[in-house]
Structures are given as C-alpha cells and as structure tokens.
Amino acid sequence: MNEFEASSYSSLRPKSVAEPTFLKRHVDHYFRERVEKTWKGGHIMHGRQPDANSILMVTNDYLDLANHPEVIQAQIDCLRASDNTVVMSGVYLHGDSPQLHLERRMARWMRMESSLLCQSGYAANVGLIQSIGAPGTPVYVDMFAHASLWEGVRSAGLEWKPFRHNDPSHLETMIKRNGAGIIVVDSIYSTTGSIAPLKELVAVANRHGCVMIVDESHSLGTHGDQGRGLVAGLGLESQVHFVTASLAKAFAGRAGLIACSERLRQFIKYNSFPAIFSSSLLPHDIAALSRTLDLIKGANHERERLHANAAYLRRHLDALGYNVDSGEAQMIALESGPEEQTIVLRDALESRGVFGSVFCAPATATKRSLIRLSVNCNHSYSQLNRVIDVCRDIRNEVDLANWPSTRRGGKRPALVRANAA
Missing domain, CATH: 3.90.1150.10 (Aspartate Aminotransferase, domain 1)
Structure with a gap:
C-alpha cells in the first residue's frame, strides 16, 4: 500500500465505537501487563x-495429508457434483446423508458402536461434557488436559477436581474422597507429547463406576493398528464411554468427533449446544475426511x-x-x-x-x-x-x-x- 492509498484508506475507515470504562480497563490490563511489560x-x-x-x-x-492430491480431488469432485447443498444444523440430518455414512465408517474403524461428527474438536469436548454433566457430578480432569475439556466442565456448571498429570493413584484418592463422576484425560498430551497410562486409568474408572472420556486428538491416525488410536490399540474400546478427537491433526481437516454407544450418540446430538446451534459440516468437508480415512488406514x-x-x-x-x-x-x-x-x-x-x-x-x-x-x-x-x-x-x-x-x-x-x- 503506497502513501496515497494509506491516506485514502485512513479517511474512509469508520470510527470505532468508544469502549465503556469496564471494557477499556480490562483490555488495557492485557496491553499494559503482557504486551508492554512482559513482551516489551x-x-x-x-x-x-x-x-x-x-x-x-x-x-x-x-x-502430511493436508495437500494430498487424492484429498484435494475428492473435494473438487464433490463441489462440481453438488447442486443442492443445504446449510443447516446437524440435528436435521437423517436418512442416508454423506455425513451419517462417514460417522458409521469412523465408528467401525475405531471399533466403537457409533460416532457423531462435530464442527471441531473443541466443540466436541465442550458439547459432550455440557450435555452429559448432570448437576452435582464431580469431574476429574488431568491437570494437563486440553482447554476444551476444562471449558466443557465450566459450561456444564460443574466443579472440576484436578488430579496430578498421568497419576492414577492420585485420581483414585480423589474419587474415594468425592465419589463417582466423570474422568477426563488426553491419550497424548499436546504440549509435551506425554502418553497417558490408559490401562491404569480405565481400571480406576471401572473400580469406582465412573464415566471415562479420552481425547484422542493427537493419537487418532498416528497410533494403533491402522491408526485407530490408543484406546483401540490397547483393546479398551469396550471400557471407554467416549472417545473424542479433533480431526484437524492427522486428518488435516476442520471437524471433530465423538465416538460412543448409539444410545449416547442420540442423547448428545439433541442435547449438546454446539451440535444444536451450529451448522453441520459441508459436503466437500465430508468428502475430504472420507478420502483421508482411506489414506490413514494404509499409512503404516x-x-x-x-x-x-x-x-x-x-x-x-x-x-x-x-x-x-x-x-x-x-x-x-x-x-x-x-x-x-x-x-x-x-x-x-x-x-x-x-x-x-x-x-x-x-x-x-x-x-x-x-x-x-x-x-x-x-x-x-x-x-x-x-x-x-x-x-x-x-x-x-x-x-x-x-x-x-x-x-x-x-x-x-x-x-x-x-x-x-
């Protein structure tokens, strides 16, 4: 942008609305304490x-699948063939839509009964915990768990009970003190790459009648036979109530997933706020994810x-x-x-x-x-x-x-x- 263009842009730019005092104070604190003091x-x-x-x-x-020619071609073919794209909430999907077909494929691959595609891994985790979190239920969260899982607890209005990272013994102590509830862990933690002791954690959940949620965002596609993830890789799929994942990692897409029983899928689909109040994935997104699943299966x-x-x-x-x-x-x-x-x-x-x-x-x-x-x-x-x-x-x-x-x-x-x- 040259000097004349910059001047013209400045004269055309609309004036910002004045910030109320409480907002200004809040934003000023960020710029003063972090941007100016800490980040110089x-x-x-x-x-x-x-x-x-x-x-x-x-x-x-x-x-390295984001730019795979077969994934790109699947999107192109879908866009060219589609002349009746309907943009709507996923709660209206039924029959034999491409999204429901992919949900069944993903569930079979993960050795789970059913699955539900979401707008993102963040939406999957927030919507899941928000919908299943009955009042008064304690939620045991690994201290390194992803922010979306903590936000799900907050959205449900529940109290989180943090336990030490990858420490089944401390988790069991917390459950004995506070009672049965929901256990929330990542299979692989995004900051350090640490791997959860899933067998031990699931054993604790079984002993105390807890719900088990495992976020497989960073293991789905990369770990286990055919990339099925660590839950299936360890043979724990029949002992874990929910497996969630962002499909923006190994799947290189923009979607999330909840794998569970068909009964729980039906409940979540019609009770999760992100599922109800957001539009479903578009057909070319589904086409790309479906082709990516084929590639991941063979990516040994x-x-x-x-x-x-x-x-x-x-x-x-x-x-x-x-x-x-x-x-x-x-x-x-x-x-x-x-x-x-x-x-x-x-x-x-x-x-x-x-x-x-x-x-x-x-x-x-x-x-x-x-x-x-x-x-x-x-x-x-x-x-x-x-x-x-x-x-x-x-x-x-x-x-x-x-x-x-x-x-x-x-x-x-x-x-x-x-x-x-």
Whole structure:
C-alpha cells in the first residue's frame, strides 16, 4: 500500500465505537501487563517469517495429508457434483446423508458402536461434557488436559477436581474422597507429547463406576493398528464411554468427533449446544475426511517414519541437556519457563531457520511457557540434524542450564559437562 492509498484508506475507515470504562480497563490490563511489560511491546506469538529454507515444526498434519492430491480431488469432485447443498444444523440430518455414512465408517474403524461428527474438536469436548454433566457430578480432569475439556466442565456448571498429570493413584484418592463422576484425560498430551497410562486409568474408572472420556486428538491416525488410536490399540474400546478427537491433526481437516454407544450418540446430538446451534459440516468437508480415512488406514510406513523421527530428535535433544523426558510422541517441548525467556528461545531458533510453536498462558501455566517442535513423517534426517545442530549451538545463548525444566529434570550437571566437552 503506497502513501496515497494509506491516506485514502485512513479517511474512509469508520470510527470505532468508544469502549465503556469496564471494557477499556480490562483490555488495557492485557496491553499494559503482557504486551508492554512482559513482551516489551512485541508479541510472543509473532516472530520472524519463515523462508523457503526454513524447517517448519509447527504443523499438526503429522502424516502430511493436508495437500494430498487424492484429498484435494475428492473435494473438487464433490463441489462440481453438488447442486443442492443445504446449510443447516446437524440435528436435521437423517436418512442416508454423506455425513451419517462417514460417522458409521469412523465408528467401525475405531471399533466403537457409533460416532457423531462435530464442527471441531473443541466443540466436541465442550458439547459432550455440557450435555452429559448432570448437576452435582464431580469431574476429574488431568491437570494437563486440553482447554476444551476444562471449558466443557465450566459450561456444564460443574466443579472440576484436578488430579496430578498421568497419576492414577492420585485420581483414585480423589474419587474415594468425592465419589463417582466423570474422568477426563488426553491419550497424548499436546504440549509435551506425554502418553497417558490408559490401562491404569480405565481400571480406576471401572473400580469406582465412573464415566471415562479420552481425547484422542493427537493419537487418532498416528497410533494403533491402522491408526485407530490408543484406546483401540490397547483393546479398551469396550471400557471407554467416549472417545473424542479433533480431526484437524492427522486428518488435516476442520471437524471433530465423538465416538460412543448409539444410545449416547442420540442423547448428545439433541442435547449438546454446539451440535444444536451450529451448522453441520459441508459436503466437500465430508468428502475430504472420507478420502483421508482411506489414506490413514494404509499409512503404516508414514506412521513408522513419524515415530522414528520423533524418537531420533527426542534422543538427541535429551543428550544435549534439554529436558524432553516427559514425552514419547511426536510433540517435543522445549520448556524455557517464563515468557521473557521463551521469546529469547523463539528468536534464537527462528534466526537460524527453525520454527516451532509458542505455547504460553492460557495454553500453559504462566511460568511454564515453551516452544513445541511438532515432528512430521516427511521430515528428513538432514532436517532433523539441522534442528539438533541449532539446539546445540544456542544452549548458552538461551541460558539452558538455568531453565526451571533443566533443573527439575536433573539435567544441569550433564549439560555443564556437555558444554565443557
């Protein structure tokens, strides 16, 4: 935009409505405390722009299917063939619609009785807990569970009972104290890649008559036989009431899913606010997801490569002194701690052509922000080695030895020795 265009745009731009005092005070606090004080006038989420030579470790498209030609063609064919698209809430869908057909396919694949497609993984989790949360029901939430699960508890007007991350013993203690309720966990946690001890957690749920909800957003497509996820992979599908997922990860789409019994599906469909008051998925979305399901079933080589890449990078970062021991999956967290330090880490990585995802409050605790490196099945060993070299070179620049996670993981003595070497 040149100077004349900028001037013209400014003169045509409508004036903003004055903010009431309470809103102004609330927004001012954000800009003063976070933008100005903590981020020094910048923004923690806005660093450099990657170029053609950059290594991108930001995508959730773990199997590299977002731009698969068969998925793109399925959408094109659907758009060209459709001349009667009806945009409406999913509660009106019945008969033999493509969405209902895909729901049946997804359920069979996951070895569940039924499933319900939603607008997003967030909508799936919020709507599920909001609809099944009878008044007074305690909800036991892993402290690292996704924000959508916590929001579902809030939407239901229930009280959450957090338990220590991946700690079945602490969960059981909480249930003995507060009674049977709903247990909410992720199978793989999005920040660190830690894997839930599902067998032990399900055993606790069974002993105490609890409802079990497992969010498989980061394991559906990538784990288990044919990518069915960890619940099916561990043979727990008959003991878990609900499996939810975002289909914006390995499925590389824009949808969510709830897999459960047909009875519970019918209840949720007509009681979940997101299901009732949002339009259903469009036909070309369904076509893309259906073709992606076919590809995921046959993606054994891609899954093997993904897991090999993740293990390779995690092993070498561990040897460099980074505390990455808490995870096993394709997401690797470099937990730098305070947001000021995470900005230093972000800039050090991006200046050398490595781009990860910044996680900060409200996605993490205030003092536990991090950079997440998301591994893809098509990352080459040359690219991974470049990431490893960069992480080796920046250790002193980012003050790795003094990160809280370094001290917490007992990495500091090894790191000092490594630096000396």
